[in-house]
Amino acid sequence: MDTRKRAFARRPVSGARRGMQLKALLSLGLLAGIGAVSTLAAWTGGARATSEIGAGTVAIGVVDSDGSVQASYPMPIDGANWYPGLNRAVAVTIKNTGTLDAAYSVSGSVTEAGVGKLGAGLNVKVTGGPTAADGTCNGEVVLTKAAGSGFPAPSLPHQLKAGAAQPLCVQYSLPTTAPSSLQGSSTTITLTFTATVGVS
Secondary structure (H helix, E strand, C coil): CCHHHHHHHCCCCCHHHHHHHHHHHHHHHHHHHHHHHHCCCCCCCCCCCCCCCCCCCCCEEEECCCCCEECCCCCCCCCCCCCCCCEEEEEEEEEECCCCCEEEEEEEEEEEECCCCHHHHCEEEEEECCCCCCCCCCCCEEEEECCCCCCCCCCCCEEECCCCEEEEEEEEECCCCCCHHHCCCEEEEEEEEEEECCCC
């Protein structure tokens, strides 16, 4: 071997070249690592939980004589030719036609016609149960209005199951002390039944 070849063979590797070789080796190592990760497979399992939710309905009506349920019902009471001391009662059945058990309350209002105040002069009483044989309402009192005043606040709520019906009795009476000024006057008494579910 000549002197030039021996000198070349013994020439030390410079620091810059060694750094380049090291970077090359590190790059190969990184590439090899990335290739190894990309070949892994992930196995998974899963499950689902679902809920179907539907809202119920709140509805109440008055049962007509034919069994149908009406939202507006004219009570079958003889309203003609009233005089002091007269008393009449009528049966009313309400029904929960919704899908939810509901609490219902009863409220009343008076609409006068003409110059007289016949509605204000009447006693009105709503009770649970049917009309008595003597034409009075003798069940548990739900709502009352005294002659000379308007209806009070709505009644306390009464629970009524979905699909169930509740017979009520409504009694009207004109006191013997009714003034003569009520002659020829007329009025409309309206009872409103309101069903409620949840917080109002």
